[in-house]
Amino acid sequence: MAERWRSAVWPLAAWASMLGALAGVQAGFGGRSLPVLLQTGAAVLCGLIALAIALLTRIERRHFERGRPITELSLPTALAGVSLASVLNGTTVGSWLIIGGVLGLALSLSLLWRGRRAIRGRRGPDSVEAGR
Amino acid sequence: MSTATPVAPRPFDLLGAVAGTDHKSIARRVAVVSFGFFVLGGILALVMRAQLASPNARLVSTNTYDELFTMHGSTMIYLFVVPMALALGVYLVPLQVGASEVAAPRIALLGFWLFVSGGLTMYTGFLTTNGPGKAGWTAFDPLSDSPHAPGIGMDFWIFGVMLATLGCLLLGATILATIVAHRAPGMTMLRLAPFTWTMLVTCLMVLVAFPVLVVALGLLWVQRYFGGVFSTAGGPVAFQNLFWFYGHPVVYVMFFPFVGAVAEVVSVHSGRRFFGYKPFAISLLAFTALSTSVWAHHMFTTGQVANRYFALTSTALAVPGGIEYFDMIATLWGGSIRMRTAMLFALGFLVQFLVGGLTGIFLASPPLDYDVHATYFVVGHFHYTLLAGSLFGFFAGVYHWYPKFTGVLLSERIGRVHFVVMAIGANLTFFPQLILGYDGMRRRIANYPASNGWQTLNAISTVGSFVIAASVLVFLINVAVSRRAARPAGPDPWGGHTLEWATTSPPPRHNFATLPPIHSYAPLLDAREAVERDG
DSSP: OHHHHHHHHHHHHHHHHHHHHHHHHHHHTTOOHHHHHHHHHHHHHHHHHHHHHHHTHHHHHHHHHHOEEEOSBOHHHHHHHHHHHHHHHHHHHOHHHHHHHHHHHHHHHHHHHHHHHHHHTTSOOSEEEOOO | OOOSOOOOOOOOOHHHHHHBOOHHHHHHHHHHHHHHHHHHHHHHHHHHHHHHTSTTOOSSOHHHHHHHHHHHHHIIIIIIIHHHHHHHHHHHHHHHTTOSSOSOHHHHHHHHHHHHHHHHHHHHGGGSTTOSOOSTTTTOTTTTSTTTSOSHHHHHHHHHHHHHHHHHHHHHHHHHHHHHHOOOTTOOGGGSOHHHHHHHHHHHHHHHHHHHHHHHHHHHHHHHHHOOSSSSTTHHHHHHHHHHHHHTHHHHHTTHHHHHHHHHHHHHHTTSOOTTHHHHHHHHHHHHHHHTTOGGGGGGGGTOSOHHHHHHHHHHTHHHHHHHHHHHHHHHTTSOOOOOHHHHHHHHHHHHHHHHHHHHHHHTSHHHHHHHTTBHHHHHHHHHHIIIIIIHHHHHHHHHHHHHHHSBOOOHHHHHHHHHHHHHHHHHHHHHHHHHHHTTOBTTOSOOOGGGOOHHHHHHHHHHHHHHHHHHHHHHHHHHHHHHHOOBOOSOSSOOOSGGGGSOSSOOTTSOSOOOOOSSSOHHHHHHHHHHHTO
């Protein structure tokens, strides 16, 4: 598993380096601060993702050795998506929609939390992905 | 003709359709909803083309026309091509890397619901007093500011795009995490299928570019209600920088997955291993880095960006693009080419995207861009890349993988009709637009005077757009006929190379019972070659 993760780092690191180099070239061509900053930010973000992948190797190995519990249906997740949209639209439509959205979000998060605890307590996820 | 028993249709599962976390089910739902938006966006385009068929037409008002082109562009980009490209990835990437599930199924499900909510929010604008967004799919400030785009329809547009983009960001993140962390034993990065490689680079761009759009639109909303964000000197150019930092990479988000689809189609349907696999993978990385470095070629005429740098990077795109073309043509060379519908669409993609790419070279050059900026030349160019290019790549993928998705084969005969009608329609519609733009016809105009002599070319373009609509109808007929006939496809109807063909069609819940040994990007081809070698 560790090898699998490490091998995924190089394309991201290569891409981050290319972006960083191109940001340098842009600065050399007299690029203004915002465009150079945007491109440098992209390079840094991608570099950080590559670094995170490299550092997370150990955690993922444990995860896989256990086998991963998978939830077959997740109504709270669907509710969370719609609730987020309600909160956002509520800023224009009216506070009633924001309140409805916040309540929906609270409900969905509490249900997701309960589901997570149930899985941790081995009270039976819907299915388990085989560990490799 | 096949005499096999027809495949029984699966019963509709409402709860699964709302909350199911199987990556295949999520991908199907994203695909169906985004195809629905494609039809809606297409209808808007037909109304626009009907308006432009003759000079001084009065089919719709100028205000309505603004709404139509805004919603058409927004629908096609935010609600159709991007989510459809990601839907292909959500379905196929776990299968191609040998995973039993996508990395974070609930995040993918959340992405689906944010995307659906975004689309519905955007279209809610039609129900408001002032209508939906009307500042173009780019929503440049000050056009999108409250004095120029009053009413909550524009707000709905902003929120709709934010939600859809967030949804797509989550879908992209799950695909990337699947590639990074859920590859089967033996599946190294240089054994990924070509399509998975294209999804990897696509998701990298999604990850760095999409959050910038969400932030830019959030700032735009603040500007509309409180001001002070983009109303300062240089504010509108700052918004353009933020927008195009998303807006150009997204062009490649709408391109790379279909390059991957075409690469697989070309390889499988010519019975050859993909030529130049490693250069293809490396060129994709270079292509993606350059793609994230060309955005300001949309802003040459502002005089506020480093034109020489962005001209250089935009022109340099021809190099990795050329490598990919070379690889695909070299794969065809000497292969036993089977002219199935998927291959026809793949070849259509290669030829027509080339027109889009070559016209793009004009636009990458500041002196030429100053001449044709904001004309129908630009409209023709990006429709050659998006419709005549990506959509053909999409249909190549659909005809190739439909048997895997559904377990049944599409009709080849109707598929060929679909290809011919769509190819005629695409070229009838968009080639005249290149000439019109060169002749000076501005984009986003609802009318033009008869004295300009643009009527004939506009009429041809309008006829072409209805031919495209007819071709989509032919495709839908094909789906309906094939569903009815339900000819079973079997696990591997084409002699596929990659892992998705090693399982049943459609695949079971956790994708694979067993996996073949993986020694290259094409484990199934390896196995067949080993059998032939060993007699």
